Amino acid sequence: MTLKLFNTLSKKKEEFVPLKKGQVGMYCCGPTVYNFAHIGNLRAYVFEDVLRRVLELNNFKVKHVMNITDVGHLTSDQDEGEDKMLKGAKREKKTVWEVAEFYIDAFKRDIRKLNILKPTFFPRATDHITQQINLIKNLEEKGYTYFEGGNVYFDTSKLDDYGKLARLDLSKDGKARVEQDKNKKNKHDFVLWFTKSKFQDQEMKWKSPWGEGYPGWHIECSAMSMKYLGDQFDIHCGGLDHIPVHHTNEIAQSEAATGKKPWVNYWLHNEFLVLNKGDKMAKSGENFITLSKLEEHGFSGLDYRYFLFSAHYRKPLMFSYEALESAKNARDKLNERVLELKSKIKGKTNQKSINKSEYYDKFLSQINDDMNTPKVLATMWEVLKDDKLSDSEKLSLVLKFDDVLGLGLADLKADKIPKEILALAEEREKARAAKDWDKADQLRDEIKVKGYEISDGDSGFKIKKV
Numbered sequence: 001m002t003l004k005l006f007n008t009l010s011k012k013k014e015e016f017v018p019l020k021k022g023q024v025g026m027y028c029c030g031p032t033v034y035n036f037a038h039i040g041n042l043r044a045y046v047f048e049d050v051l052r053r054v055l056e057l058n059n060f061k062v063k064h065v066m067n068i069t070d071v072g073h074l075t076s077d078q079d080e081g082e083d084k085m086l087k088g089a090k091r092e093k094k095t096v097w098e099v100a101e102f103y104i105d106a107f108k109r110d111i112r113k114l115n116i117l118k119p120t121f122f123p124r125a126t127d128h129i130t131q132q133i134n135l136i137k138n139l140e141e142k143g144y145t146y147f148e149g150g151n152v153y154f155d156t157s158k159l160d161d162y163g164k165l166a167r168l169d170l171s172k173d174g175k176a177r178v179e180q181d182k183n184k185k186n187k188h189d190f191v192l193w194f195t196k197s198k199f200q201d202q203e204m205k206w207k208s209p210w211g212e213g214y215p216g217w218h219i220e221c222s223a224m225s226m227k228y229l230g231d232q233f234d235i236h237c238g239g240l241d242h243i244p245v246h247h248t249n250e251i252a253q254s255e256a257a258t259g260k261k262p263w264v265n266y267w268l269h270n271e272f273l274v275l276n277k278g279d280k281m282a283k284s285g286e287n288f289i290t291l292s293k294l295e296e297h298g299f300s301g302l303d304y305r306y307f308l309f310s311a312h313y314r315k316p317l318m319f320s321y322e323a324l325e326s327a328k329n330a331r332d333k334l335n336e337r338v339l340e341l342k343s344k345i346k347g348k349t350n351q352k353s354i355n356k357s358e359y360y361d362k363f364l365s366q367i368n369d370d371m372n373t374p375k376v377l378a379t380m381w382e383v384l385k386d387d388k389l390s391d392s393e394k395l396s397l398v399l400k401f402d403d404v405l406g407l408g409l410a411d412l413k414a415d416k417i418p419k420e421i422l423a424l425a426e427e428r429e430k431a432r433a434a435k436d437w438d439k440a441d442q443l444r445d446e447i448k449v450k451g452y453e454i455s456d457g458d459s460g461f462k463i464k465k466v
Contacts, residue, residue, distance in 0.1 A: 001365065003055075006370050008165060016266065022061060023062075025230065028066045044237070048066075070124050115301070117406075128220065128223055131227050143158065151213075152192045154191075156190075159255075166247075312370075339414050341398075360400065367404055384398065424443050
């Protein structure tokens with residue numbers, strides 16, 4: 001079945017055809033490690049994980065690269081604002097190197113909790129300074145740079161298609177967020193290498209042909225993606241906010257250096273997670289919600305992952321704790337149903353029969369249509385409610401769907417209920433049979449205090465850990 005993906009470059013869905021048969025090179029912009037990732041950031045990494053799983057479902061071998069930005073960069077995409085790593089170091093009274101290590105570890109914990117597959121390569125910008133310098137030298141030799149005010153700039157006027165990803169209208173000056181850099185020849189030019197900036201207390205500096213300094217933001221992604229994936233590759237991902245500047249500048253410098261167009265065939269971007277007033281989540285103020293904060297409210301990483309699937313990755317998703325609670329409840333019911341099926345079957349599912357299922361065809365058409373996770377979730381629940389399917393067929397299909405959704409259903413195991421809790425539950429059953437409702441309620445409360453919840457049904461009671 002054909003896989004179709006929405007390509008930001010063409011602004012339409014396209015059939016996915018890799019450069020090399022059966023193989024895919026995929027680069028994803030990773031975290032800048034000066035603070036925790038917030039849950040808006042994490043939406044991008046879940047979307048990219050689903051993309052990788054869909055590619056693998058379609059029998060592609062995926063080489064997945066996600067960079068770690070551990071170099072000091074300015075908070076604006078336009079070489080303006082504050083230095084992120086320096087800001088984090090001053091805030092926490094640590095060195096920038098210590099800050100980077102702490103938040104790299106925090107990010108890796110977050111993606112494990114979200115059941116995100118580990119990238120094939122996880123390169124750090126500070127480990128690839130040589131590659132970045134060599135790429136800048138290449139651009140210099142080809143006449144795409146100029147040196148002004150102590151810094152090396154990329155000259156965007158040398159390209160006749162600059163801004164094609166974002167459909168930029170270069171005839172309009174637009175409004176700069178802060179005072180324009182006086183060293184720039186053109187508004188959209190950008191720094192490749194800093195030797196002088198307003199931050200002279202930098203810890204992260206390296207020797208270069210242009211003087212001791214540090215790289216601009218955009219150069220690291222071009223240098224590292226090409227090191228691990230070659231001069232041309234298939235897919236580049238990131239958040240919607242990367243389109244107008246960061247990804248636009250990556251394309252400019254990469255195609256100027258390699259002479260190959262397009263540098264990347266498919267550009268995929270996810271929409272924002274927004275709050276009730278439509279505000280984008282940010283790493284400041286009340287908008288800064290981390291995965292740890294969700295855990296403090298009683299939610300898990302997989303609850304949040306399930307919540308993200310309620311909207312298509314290219315649609316804005318409104319966050320609220322009420323909506324997350326609904327997702328948690330739905331996921332709890334899904335887990336209960338899967339555990340029930342596992343207890344009935346008590347053996348291996350028949351995965352071979354899946355390919356003959358109409359439900360599997362429906363799932364494939366939905367997930368291969370630009371990863372329509374809301375429809376896939378709906379189809380999963382249709383399967384579980386279909387009385388015409390056997391328990392084995394239901395479980396086989398749901399587990400196959402979860403190869404893409406990544407909700408951990410294959411590893412799901414029933415909690416082992418302690419003998420003490422079971423004894424209390426049996427005692428409560430006797431009280432109910434004797435219509436001693438006060439004692440039954442007392443025993444229910446005692447069970448709950450010990451961390452378990454009991455529910456009654458036609459087939460008897462059920463106990464689960466809370």
